[in-house]
Amino acid sequence: MALAEIKPEQVVFSEKLMKRIEELKSHFPEGRKKSALITVLHEVQDEHEDWLSVPVMDKVAEVLGIKPIEVYEVVTFYSMYNQKPVGKYVFEFCRTSCCATRGVEDLMEYTCQKLGVGMNEVTPDGMFQVKGVECLGACGYAPMLQLGDFYHEFLTKEKMDALIDDCRAGKVEKLSKV
């Protein structure tokens, strides 16, 4: 079945996810449940292989009692939400001022070459993806990248080699336990 043919009611959120969404909604008064949207989208994305399809976004709108366009607006604005399938390990390099002046462009190019992909492309094995994002607020630790919930700082080519090896060996955590 094509994605566009899937209706929100055919998308199933796990019991655990629905419980978490209800808990998040409970922090806001009636008529203001939209305020939970950003956090809800993170939780939903975590449960859906790190990306948000249109039917999944429509389901989010349904459970929050808001219009689908209100979900699309947020998902398309923030780079932390993915609208297409992504690699298992997404290297989100900060390409803003401090990181740029400390060689992030070279590092991104090096990483892409090493992995045999262009920017934003997923490696054929589905393991890696390289993205450029705006300042991640760790300017004093430039150049840096975000991988899941964690920052990797003062990057060098050698550190990228080690990080890629560790990812391949399954030694890298993406999600914090908090």
Ligand code: FES
């Ligand atoms: S400029 Fe890279 S984290 Fe701020």
